Amino acid sequence: MKDFTGKKEFIVLGNNAYLLFLSVIPLAFLIFAFISDTPTNIFSGLRNIILSQDVLITDYLEIGGFSATLFNVSIISLINIFIIYKLDLKVDGPVIAAIFTLTGFSFFGKTIFNILPTYLGGFIYYKFHKISYREIFVTIMFSTCLSPSVSQIAFSSGLPIYSGVLIGFIFGIIGIFIIVPLSQNMAKLHDGYNLYNIGFTAGFIGILINSLLKSFGVNINPQLILSVKYHIFFRNFLFLYFILLIIIGYYKNQKSFKGYGRIFKYSGKLKTDYTELIGYGLTFINMGIMGLICMFFVFFTSGVFNGPIIGGILTVVGFSAFGNHPSNSIPIMVGVFFGGVFKVWDIQSTPAIIAGIFGTTLAPIAGSYGFYAGVLAGFLHLSVVMNIGWVHGGTNLYNNGFSGGLVASILFPLFESLRKK
Numbered sequence: 101m102k103d104f105t106g107k108k109e110f111i112v113l114g115n116n117a118y119l120l121f122l123s124v125i126p127l128a129f130l131i132f133a134f135i136s137d138t139p140t141n142i143f144s145g146l147r148n149i150i151l152s153q154d155v156l157i158t159d160y161l162e163i164g165g166f167s168a169t170l171f172n173v174s175i176i177s178l179i180n181i182f183i184i185y186k187l188d189l190k191v192d193g194p195v196i197a198a199i200f201t202l203t204g205f206s207f208f209g210k211t212i213f214n215i216l217p218t219y220l221g222g223f224i225y226y227k228f229h230k231i232s233y234r235e236i237f238v239t240i241m242f243s244t245c246l247s248p249s250v251s252q253i254a255f256s257s258g259l260p261i262y263s264g265v266l267i268g269f270i271f272g273i274i275g276i277f278i279i280v281p282l283s284q285n286m287a288k289l290h291d292g293y294n295l296y297n298i299g300f301t302a303g304f305i306g307i308l309i310n311s312l313l314k315s316f317g318v319n320i321n322p323q324l325i326l327s328v329k330y331h332i333f334f335r336n337f338l339f340l341y342f343i344l345l346i347i348i349g350y351y352k353n354q355k356s357f358k359g360y361g362r363i364f365k366y367s368g369k370l371k372t373d374y375t376e377l378i379g380y381g382l383t384f385i386n387m388g389i390m391g392l393i394c395m396f397f398v399f400f401t402s403g404v405f406n407g408p409i410i411g412g413i414l415t416v417v418g419f420s421a422f423g424n425h426p427s428n429s430i431p432i433m434v435g436v437f438f439g440g441v442f443k444v445w446d447i448q449s450t451p452a453i454i455a456g457i458f459g460t461t462l463a464p465i466a467g468s469y470g471f472y473a474g475v476l477a478g479f480l481h482l483s484v485v486m487n488i489g490w491v492h493g494g495t496n497l498y499n500n501g502f503s504g505g506l507v508a509s510i511l512f513p514l515f516e517s518l519r520k521k
Contacts, residue, residue, distance in 0.1 A: 217272020299501015435478020
């Protein structure tokens with residue numbers, strides 16, 4: 101492996117070693133789960149998680165408890181890492197982003213049950229279109245953002261359990277047939293300035309699902325269930341993990357931070373794979389630094405490390421291999437913060453804080469058009485994301501991706517016209 105200077109990285113690792121690196125968090129969580137509780141309690145809590153509505157915002161730490169949530173997170177992450185291993189997919193920026201996003205959202209919205217139709221649909225999709233499963237697997241991982249609709253239909257629609265599960269699975273399978281081709285065209289609307297393109301696509305599909313269900317008398321309303329019990333554990337765990345990331349990157353980059361400043365020349369616009377552009381060492385350093393920046397944002401706003409906030413931080417860390425860096429992300433956070441100060445929402449609330457973290461989906465705006473453009477994007481993003489969830493009823497977990505896509509689709513042509521002028 102060579103970095104951008106053409107020099108060999110200090111430590112050359114194989115693909116399996118990077119898969120092991122991705123397994124650190126889920127393996128650690130699995131150990132903590134069984135250390136802290138009995139298998140009986142873990143599976144009882146997992147049952148509560150599976151049967152919950154799962155629409156935004158449902159914190160599994162409150163629904164199922166600490167150990168059951170960690171078990172859910174671990175199993176989902178490890179299964180996907182194993183599939184990546186079997187498919188022999190290269191661990192690059194998109195794969196890292198997908199795994200960290202899956203891990204994060206397994207704290208609030210994705211369960212080992214409701215993601216199954218998406219993978220089944222992906223299997224049918226690749227058979228139907230006669231393509232390789234490897235080609236669409238990363239898209240499939242991201243497409244689990246519509247999983248709450250499966251749980252809602254299966255367990256909260258009033259249908260008999262078997263009928264509900266069957267119809268829920270059908271919805272999930274059909275969803276993948278829509279989201280895969282649609283996502284390729286949706287990216288044209290924002291021209292790559294929204295990192296969470298699948299979330300943008302899923303927002304429109306979520307509107308369709310929500311409207312269809314309402315027409316049959318099934319109402320889905322967003323909810324707000326949050327935990328405050330495990331703040332200290334996750335604060336300490338995440339801090340140590342991000343420091344470890346920086347240390348690993350430092351050693352891999354010839355025991356130095358040399359070259360890290362070069363990352364700031366990239367806007368982050370899709371598709372910007374830092375593992376290819378600057379090497380794995382500097383990518384790991386960037387991931388650790390971005391994790392610490394997100395933690396600082398939580399501290400600065402007096403937030404609590406609950407499921408959604410943990411999910412947001414891990415997602416940004418994953419996308420720090422695929423678009424995010426401090427220079428293009430901090431302006432978005434600043435814009436959201438000022439929005440929280442001057443608008444009607446409390447910047448100390450979890451929805452506002454995760455808007456600041458997930459809002460970095462708009463990082464390419466700041467990376468391309470400058471600091472103040474990023475602040476404006478973040479300021480507008482807060483207003484949109486705090487209102488748009490009602491349209492899809494919380495069925496799209498990547499609500500910030502949907503909002504970010506709308507904001508980017510408006511701002512980028514405006515900024516382009518001003519730049520040309």
